[in-house]
Amino acid sequence: MFEPLQPFSAVLTLDAESASQGPGAKPSTDADLLDDYSRTVSDVVERVGPSVVRIDVKRGGRPAGSGSGVIVSSDGLALTNSHVVQGSRVVALTTLEGRELQARVLGDDPDTDLALLRVEADVSLPMARLGDSSKLKRGQIAIAIGNPLGFDASVTAGVISALGRSLQSRTGRMIEDVVQTDAALNPGNSGGPLVSSAGEIVGINTAVIMGAQGICFAVASNTANFVAGEIARHGRVRRAYIGVGAATTAIPRRIALRLELEQATGARLLNVDQAGPAAHAGLLSGDIIIALDGKTVTSVGELLRALDAEKINRTVPVDVLRRSERLRVWIGPVERPAA
Template identity: 50%
Template sequence: MREEEPLDAYSQTVIRVVEQVGPAVVSIRPAGFPRRRQALEPMGSGFFITPDGYLLTNSHVVRHIREPQVTLIDGRTFPARLIGEDPYTDLAVLRVEREETFPAARLGDSSRLRLGQLVVAIGNPLGFHFTVSAGIISGLGRTLQGPGGQIIEDIIQTDAALNPGNSGGPLVDSRGEVIGVCVATILGAENIAFAIPSQTAEWVAALLIKAGRIRRAYLGVVVQIRPIPGPASATGLEILEVDPRGPAAQGGLQEGDILVRIGDQPIRSLGELHRFLAHWPPGRPVAVQVMRQNQIRTFTVVPRETPSPPW
């Protein structure tokens, strides 16, 4: 009898990741949805982030579901309650309120991602329950138009196969840590899919669990990470678009400026900017430093409260 050949290192890594994170992944559907699983049935994905039943998913997955229910990998189905959602990052938190311990995935540090790094996506695409795909990190710091028309910034690009139904599922690194929340694909494009970084997901989830909503100040800019010219390996946020009626435009900021500091906080990533604005009182002036034509300039901007999304 022929001995079973050992698996290659790549296969061993993917299998280990799936066994570690897979039990935390769920499918999300409206209550009363037929239990018969067929391909092409609409649904979304999510995953437990705490043993007491808190789940992360996409805002667009649960936005129009009045009574969500989640199904675990073992087939058990539970009702879930919406704790809160943040349409501007397309993230939402649900909770299964049961007196039992759920398998929870661990959030990793997305700021340490590198191009070419192995990643694994787990979800429920096109109604196929619990599907795994693998690929690499193809790009970092992307900007994406979300399902509601909002601009989502600092997005991870991957070539791991994602399809409708993967939304809200985890993107996992080789250590078995979630480094992104799968969010979208581009129709008609091959091997181009996106995920929200775990750093963004972690602080959004914490605020939603605490308060049920995020009341953040609003500058009215679309930005992307870019290196700052000079000998030091520093980064800032390049302003790609400025809302002509927004606080940034009224304060004098322009497209092409590189945001490097707001208040007393150096800004090296979109996550740092989000965290600052989530704690800054709307209506209170703040000093904003930008690099313009290789010179540092300071402007005073009066952030407003983020307007309610139109959807």
């Protein structure tokens, strides 16, 4: 069973280069290596910590829950989890230095468990930058900063355990391209950032598995960047819908070579809604989508991002592999129904 987290986290990526003393050089002792690791963690916590905030939700004047968030724009834009704001329109933010601010919920997206907030006061706040989660690698160090179980400004460390996971959202739809980490997360960590050694957000912490140890999840920063942009522009996330279920899959090398494909993966269709646009266009279960509207598709995450609001009610080309042949079909995405 998946249990949503509820507060404050940041996570670090420590590359091999950052653990070395220079090109080709290595620490001479284990103590030197540990000191370098400790300095890297401390530096990231000092840089990113001030941008992480506590979020408190009230209903009828009474506390209704708390979580974490991260400031992504100095004028007061903040990201958190949808389940943290619980459908509220206004929440309270508390900064690391204890400053209390009121924030308006610009919009939330239960399908990805993300929400975008704006501080109502005219402020200038410390911020963290969204990075490129597609560059993450398994084994990179992860650091969580937050207020799990009410213990404010707690720091834990682990690694990036896996990439490209799928996680069921509260709406029943799958959140794709999820980052798995073993950095300790507890109720109170939800909505906090996963941060790289460069001080960039690579994920927004969202859930743990009850009864498991060291299995925690974060929504990838590329997904968060897309959702934040849609909410800022439209107040909600508008998505195109073609009526398929899919999974990232490898393309057989012999087929890729024969068809002169540069990509190694695509999005295999697991099921096709017979009443949806994909079925009407002639797509079948087992087809591998490799491009949509002229843009390469190498994963389910890329397919979902490609089905943005601009594709609604347009007719666009979709390139697929069927068995060992490349085909092109034309499809007319519609607006995805509300959850």
